[in-house]
Amino acid sequence: MATLFWVMTVGGLAIWAFVVGFSLYASRWKRAPVSEASAGKVILLAGVVFPVTVLTALLSYALWLMPSLRPFGGAEQAGLRIEVVGNQFWWRVVYHAADGSAVVSANEIRMPVGERVEFSLASADMIHSFWIPSLGGKMDLIPGRTNRLSLLATKAGTYRGQCAEFCGVSHASMAFPVVVMEPAAFDAWLDARRAPSPAAETGDPGQALFMREGCGNCHSVAGTPAAGTSGPDLSHVGSRLTIGAGLLRNDTDTLARFVAHATALKPGSQMPAYLGLPVEERAALAAWLKELQ
Amino acid sequence: MLRLLPKEVESLWTLFTAPVVWAGHFLLCYVVAAIFCEKPDFLGFDFANLRVAIGILTLLSLSVIVVSALLAWRQWGFGAGDPPHDDPTRRDRLHFQGYATLLLSGLSFIAVIFTALPALFIDGCLR
Known part of the structure; x- marks a missing residue:
């Protein structure tokens, strides 16, 4: 992301300097009219060839970056998948471990620190949005669709998650705590939930x-x-x-x-x-x- | 070379050939990719085949646009006169139309390449 920012900033500055320099040259120093032929050449080079080259390069660069900018990783990267289904006004949470077993819970999310976790987000009624501000951007829960989001927590602790799309009178009270635990503690916690209390x-x-x-x-x-x-x-x-x-x-x-x-x-x-x-x-x-x- | 080109037609429709090819190419690329990604069972082929299909479609579209540009170039008198062709004569009307068609063909050529570029870099459809 930082690289992308700098590439765009430097590129934008270079184009800005070129345009300003050229207009200064035309308005201050080179006051005499140019021939129609050389004007046509300038239009062809600066108006067609140059923009097409720059745009092709930028588009290719953006498309090349695109696979790594997705809000979710490849399926093989995450060991744990957490399915979240939004309801008015609560969250169904199902932990799908790598071995295929599932643990059902609600209104609280626990995840191991330092391990990428994949979220499958769906909705049972209307559009909600899943947001843990400390861990990443928001992702909508849309009826009939399953959206994906992958999060990597780098610091253990308890964070707050919140529904970020207005979904009814108790939208503001549709939150959930997120507990990021050491991997061993998380595994123990999840194992304890496989059996009835x-x-x-x-x-x-x-x-x-x-x-x-x-x-x-x-x-x-x-x-x-x-x-x-x-x-x-x-x-x-x-x-x-x-x-x-x-x-x-x-x-x-x-x-x-x-x-x-x-x-x-x-x-x-x-x-x-x-x-x-x-x-x-x-x-x-x-x-x-x-x-x- | 000149004999290979088809007979000259004087019609406004030739002006739209390249943009129509661009539009068709754009629609086909996006609609097929969208159906492929949304309905996995409907189009039972691999994503690599989709990329190849987009590649072939792109080459076809570019060829049609190049032919359209060649015809326009002829209509423009192979660059014999400089614009603006704004005299009320048949010659200037033809040259103006040829020049406009040539420019539109150039725009459509670049646009078709830009439309197809994602297929070069995106190698999978995430469902």
Whole structure:
């Protein structure tokens, strides 16, 4: 990119100096009219041959650069592919490892530091845009298309990602944390998510409430009969940094509030309110969700 | 050489030959590449073949444009007179049209090459 900038700058300056020098020459020093024949020659050389040569060179250079300027690398470069599907107003995130296995998650992205990661971006409803400002440019999620973006994180840490295309009332609350981890820690984290959370198999009262209230019609929790796909996957929701797609800190209090009245926190959310649920039942449900680590 | 050229026709249509070839070449290149990249199963051939096809189409288009330029050059009297050909005579009308056709052929020649250049550098279609 820096090379391209300098080539264009130096080339532009040279042409500018040439044009200004030539006009100064014509207006200041060479006041006598030239013959029609030599004027024709100037037009042919400076008006046809020179621009065609320069434009051919620039076009060839740009086309030659083009394959390396794509916002995504070749398929063979990235070991990990993360599929992101935009929904009003949350993100489905599916990790596809190099061995073909997949791990479903939502509203949070984890990636290893120093390894190129390929993102496949799609949308379930309308145009969203995937943007992690600290890591790279934005890329739209367009219904019916799969866009690709490859990112390389060079520094571990937690960054913020954000939907960057207006998609409805809670567009501004459609965010996600991005956790860039050391490769070994990332592999361990991903491996832990291949199996159901231990809390999913304990017969917790919160789990019974979850099933009774029909939460599983929209949400999935691995290891339980809950297998809905119209809402975010909750298999390991307790270990996420935020809830409501980057909206609130993830603790039992905010989980209970979100269950009680999601649209009060996140207008336009498809999740129905459970204000009829007694406070202690909401707390039990939230406690179980928080334990899904 | 002169006998190889077809009989001289006096028509405004010859003026448009080269730009029409340019337009056709442009459309074919872009439409075929777009279909190839968007519908992998529809055109069941390799990208290398697409590049070769664009190359052949380009050579064909350039040949037609060169012929058009040769005809225009003849109509211009092989550069016998200098522009502007603005006298109200048949001779000047022919020379003006020939000169304009020649310039348009030159423009179309360069444009066809520029249209085909990506096929020289881009060696794959990413789906």
